[in-house]
Amino acid sequence: xxxxxxxxxxxxxxxxxxxxxxxxxxxxxxxxxxxxxxxxxxxxxxxxxxxxxxxxxxxxxxxxxxxxxxxxxxxxxxxxxxxxxxxxxxxxxxxxxxxxxxxxxxxxxxxxxxxxxxxxxxxxxxxxxxxxxxxxxxxxxxxxxxxxxxxxxxxxxxxxxxxxxxxxxxxxxxxxxxxxxxxxxxxxxxxxxxxxxxxxxxxxxxxxxxxxxxxxxxxxxxxxxxxxxxxxxxxxxxxxxxxxxxxxxxxxxxxxxxxxxxxxxxxxxxxxxxxxxxxxxxxxxxxxxxxxxxxxxxxxxxxxxxxxxxxxxxxxxxxxxxxxxxxxxxxxxxxxxxxxxxxxxxxxxxxxxxxxxxxxxxxxxxxxxxxxxxxxxxxxxxxxxxxxxxxxxxxxxxxxxxxxxxxxxxxxxxxxxxxxxxxxxxxxxxxxxxxxxxxxxxxxxxxxxxxxxxxxxxxxxxxxxxxxxxxxxxxxxxxxxxxxxxxxxxxxxxxxxxxxxxxxxxxxxxxxxxxxxxxxxxxxxxxxxxxxxxxxxxxxxxxxxxxxxxxxxxxxxxxxxxxxxxxxxxxxxxxxxxxxxxxxxxxxx
Numbered sequence: 001x002x003x004x005x006x007x008x009x010x011x012x013x014x015x016x017x018x019x020x021x022x023x024x025x026x027x028x029x030x031x032x033x034x035x036x037x038x039x040x041x042x043x044x045x046x047x048x049x050x051x052x053x054x055x056x057x058x059x060x061x062x063x064x065x066x067x068x069x070x071x072x073x074x075x076x077x078x079x080x081x082x083x084x085x086x087x088x089x090x091x092x093x094x095x096x097x098x099x100x101x102x103x104x105x106x107x108x109x110x111x112x113x114x115x116x117x118x119x120x121x122x123x124x125x126x127x128x129x130x131x132x133x134x135x136x137x138x139x140x141x142x143x144x145x146x147x148x149x150x151x152x153x154x155x156x157x158x159x160x161x162x163x164x165x166x167x168x169x170x171x172x173x174x175x176x177x178x179x180x181x182x183x184x185x186x187x188x189x190x191x192x193x194x195x196x197x198x199x200x201x202x203x204x205x206x207x208x209x210x211x212x213x214x215x216x217x218x219x220x221x222x223x224x225x226x227x228x229x230x231x232x233x234x235x236x237x238x239x240x241x242x243x244x245x246x247x248x249x250x251x252x253x254x255x256x257x258x259x260x261x262x263x264x265x266x267x268x269x270x271x272x273x274x275x276x277x278x279x280x281x282x283x284x285x286x287x288x289x290x291x292x293x294x295x296x297x298x299x300x301x302x303x304x305x306x307x308x309x310x311x312x313x314x315x316x317x318x319x320x321x322x323x324x325x326x327x328x329x330x331x332x333x334x335x336x337x338x339x340x341x342x343x344x345x346x347x348x349x350x351x352x353x354x355x356x357x358x359x360x361x362x363x364x365x366x367x368x369x370x371x372x373x374x375x376x377x378x379x380x381x382x383x384x385x386x387x388x389x390x391x392x393x394x395x396x397x398x399x400x401x402x403x404x405x406x407x408x409x410x411x412x413x414x415x416x417x418x419x420x421x422x423x424x425x426x427x428x429x430x431x432x433x434x435x436x437x438x439x440x441x442x443x444x445x446x447x448x449x450x451x452x453x454x455x456x457x458x459x460x461x462x463x464x465x466x467x468x469x470x471x472x473x474x475x476x477x478x479x480x481x482x483x484x485x486x487x488x489x490x491x492x493x494x495x496x497x498x499x500x501x502x503x504x505x506x507x508x509x510x511x512x513x514x515x516x517x518x519x520x521x522x523x524x525x526x527x528x529x530x531x532x533x534x535x536x537x538x539x540x541x542x543x544x545x546x547x548x549x550x551x552x553x554x555x556x557x558x559x560x561x562x563x564x565x566x567x568x569x570x571x572x573x574x575x576x577x578x579x580x581x582x583x584x585x586x587x588x589x
Contacts, residue, residue, distance in 0.1 A: 007108065010118040011101050018097040018125050021383050024390035025135040026093055030085045032396040032420045033268065034138035037063050038074065040083055043542035045075035061227035066220075069180040070141040088137045095143035096134045100125040102150040103343060109157045110198065111307065116350050123346040128263040128385040133339040135393040136268070142339045144181035148174045149188055149340070156192055160201050168209070175213060183224035183321075184340070189213035190317045198310045244280050248272065249323040250287040252333035256319065257290075260338075260345050263382065266389045267406045268399055269413060272332045307351045314344025330412060396420035411437035415444045424451040442471040446478045453485060461485060474505040480512055487519050495519050510539040514546055521553060529553050544573035548580055555587065564588050 030040065039045060044056050056075065057068040073091075081087035104121035108114050124130065133142040152174035159167040178185035189210050196202050255270075273281050294312065301308040318341035324332065353375065360368050392402040400417035407413065411434045418430035431448035434441060449464030462485060468478035483498035499516035502509060517532030533550035540546070551566035563583075570580040 005114070007104075007114060010104060010114060010121075014100045014104065014118075014121055014125055015097050017122065017383070018093065018100060021126050021386050022093045022096065022134055022390065024387060025131075025393060026086060026089045028085065028089055028135065028390070028393050029395045030083075030137065031393060031399045032416060033136070033399065034063055038071075038138045039078065039088070042071075042074075043540055045071055045078050046542055048075055048079045060223075064228045065141065065183065066223050066227045067141045067145075067180065067182050069177055070144055070182065073140060073144060085137065088140075089135070092134050092137065092140060092143060095140070095147060096125070096130075099143060099146050099150065102147065102154065106150050106154050106157070107347065109154060110195065111347075111351075116347075116354060119350045120343065120346040122379065123349070123382070124343055126379070126383040126386055127338075127342060128266050128382060128389055129259055129335045129338045129342065131266065131386050131389055131393075132268060132335040135390050136336070139336050141182035142336055145178045145185045146340055148178035148181060149185050149191075152178065152188065153191065153195065156195060157199070160196075160199060172212065172216075175216065179216065179220045183220055183227075184318075186217040186221050186224075186321065187317050189217050191314065194310055194313050194317065198306055245324065247280055247284040247287060248332060250290055251284045252323055253319070254287045254290050255333055256338060256341070257345075259335075260342060263385055265406050266335070266385065266392070267403050268335075268392070269403045269407070270331050270333050270335075271407055271410045271412060272330070274409070308348050311344040311346075311348035311351070314347065315341045316344075318344065409437065411435075411441055411444070415441065415447065418444075418451075419447060424454050427451045440471060442468045442475060442478070445471070446475065446481060449478075450481060453481070458485060458489065473501075476502045476506045476509050476512060479505065480509075480515055483515055483519070487515070487522065492519060492523055508539055510536040510543070510546070513539070514543075514549070517553075518549060521549065526553055526557055530557070542573060544570040544577055544580070547573070548577065548583075551580075551583065555583070560587065 030036070042062065044052070044059060044062070052075070053072065056071045059068075060066060062071065074088075077088055077091060100121050103124045104117045106117075107120045108117035111117065133139045152171045155167055155171045155174065159171060175185065175188050178188060192210055192213065193202075193207070196206055273284070294316070297312055298309060301312070319337060322334070322337045357368065357371060360371060392398055397417060397420065400413045403410075403413035404417065414430045414434035414437070418427040418434065421427035421430065428448055428451050431444045431451065434444040435448070438444075445464045446468040449461045449468065452458075452461035452464060462482075465478050465482040465485065468475055469482070472478075479498045479502035483495045483502065486492070486495035486498060496516070496519060499512055499519060502512035503516070506512065513532045513536040517529045517536065520526070520529035520532060530550065530553050533546060533553060536543075537546045537550065547566040547570040551563045551570065554560070554563035554566060564587075567580040567583050567588075570577055571584075574580075
């Protein structure tokens with residue numbers, strides 16, 4: 001039976017379903033996985049101005065990614081809503097709803113069937129593997145690059161009909177915006193060719209039209225790899241490639257297929273397996289069978305079932321940049337990587353189901369009803385898992401507790417849960433567990449040292465900071481923390497040596513200069529203190545404490561006009577700063 005609904009009815013249904021499915025996500029708070037670095041502590045997005053926007057586009061990478069359009073969206077929200085997590089969550093849900101509509105429009109124009117398009121868009125909207133991209137504020141880049149990319153794909157279908165060059169240029173603009181939102185948009189030119197294939201539009205002229213798109217994709221591929229390597233998330237090929245990567249990537253691909261149907265173990269983090277003498281678990285080797293299976297499907301469907309070929313190819317092309325053949329990051333696979341790629345599998349599923357259902361309905365009326373009920377039940381289960389799993393993203397504690405429940409023998413989640421734990425003793429317990437599971441994870445020693453420092457157990461804090469530097473002598477944070485500990489203990493020379501080591505390791509670290517400047521202030525070396533405060537402010541002009549301490553230094557040097565200017569700047573950055581208010585009232589009123 002075909003539904004006598006118009007396109008706007010389907011769009012309205014999608015919007016309502018999205019609102020209900022992601023309601024829980026709209027109530028969530030920030031999490032300590034990238035949210036602080038992208039938004040809360042990112043001076044690039046705190047304040048909208050022309051120069052600030054230029055800085056966003058000129059900054060080569062933030063957290064290993066070049067995505068200025070995404071940062072600009074954060075900046076606009078922060079300007080009007082401040083650090084209100086719910087506003088950011090609602091924006092993500094709105095963007096996901098827009099993307100669901102764009103998927104519907106694209107598939108309808110591509111396949112000419114509203115019902116198929118609706119079910120593809122519905123699966124896209126509610127699938128639990130897409131939750132991460134919506135519920136995680138820092139995954140905004142997935143939502144934006146998808147929005148721009150599918151806007152371009154929709155226009156391309158139109159361009160195939162009218163060959164209007166204004167449309168062609170607009171497609172290119174959307175491609176550029178998609179790339180500036182997330183580097184995974186480099187697959188767009190290949191998806192254009194895939195669209196040509198499905199519409200029977202392959203020709204030499206059409207292929208030449210893709211050259212500018214491929215050229216831009218190559219440029220952004222280079223930018224993306226450089227950004228990842230700068231951040232330390234990706235090693236050179238000569239250092240990162242091993243034969244194990246083949247099995248890791250195949251296993252990850254297999255898991256994506258399995259979780260398409262059975263989305264179990266929903267988690268923010270899926271680690272690599274533990275290796276026994278650098279040998280991966282045996283079941284990873286079995287995943288290699290997936291390669292000939294996929295090749296067989298693609299070869300068989302190329303001429304006989306173009307929609308099936310399109311769907312599988314769409315999936316493989318979209319997932320290719322992130323299947324860990326060349327490893328980056330700590331995760332074997334990630335749910336957010338299915339946000340676009342699963343659309344291809346949704347197309348295959350809806351197409352095949354529709355064909356089978358149509359044949360069944362002609363011969364087996366009773367069985368037809370059973371199949372329909374199974375399909376509706378499966379969709380309901382998907383929506384339910386998505387709705388209930390949104391609670392995992394409520395805050396940092398719930399996020400990492402869920403990961404620990406799924407992977408209790410992996411160190412990473414214990415350290416991250418401890419990072420936002422307000423109780424120092426509980427945090428120390430988690431850090432200790434993290435260290436027991438991975439004794440070489442130096443960041444856990446450093447962070448545990450901070451908790452001991454908070455408890456005024458300076459001896460254990462010193463031991464942990466020293467252990468951190470024993471493992472990684474160039475770890476800047478540990479040298480800064482060690483310098484602060486020595487400063488408070490009155491060991492000025494030892495503190496100075498620690499701050500100097502921090503600056504030698506990272507000459508662009510503003511906190512190293514700031515803390516060394518504070519030490520010089522204690523040592524009554526005002527000129528050197530002023531130099532360091534100037535350098536800290538030169539690196540980062542958005543920290544009010546930097547101006548306060550420089551203002552104090554100017555006061556001591558009897559440069560009251562400059563001191564007042566610094567205190568006023570500090571108050572602009574933080575109107576609640578009592579220290580700046582006190583200095584202004586005491587010395588300038």
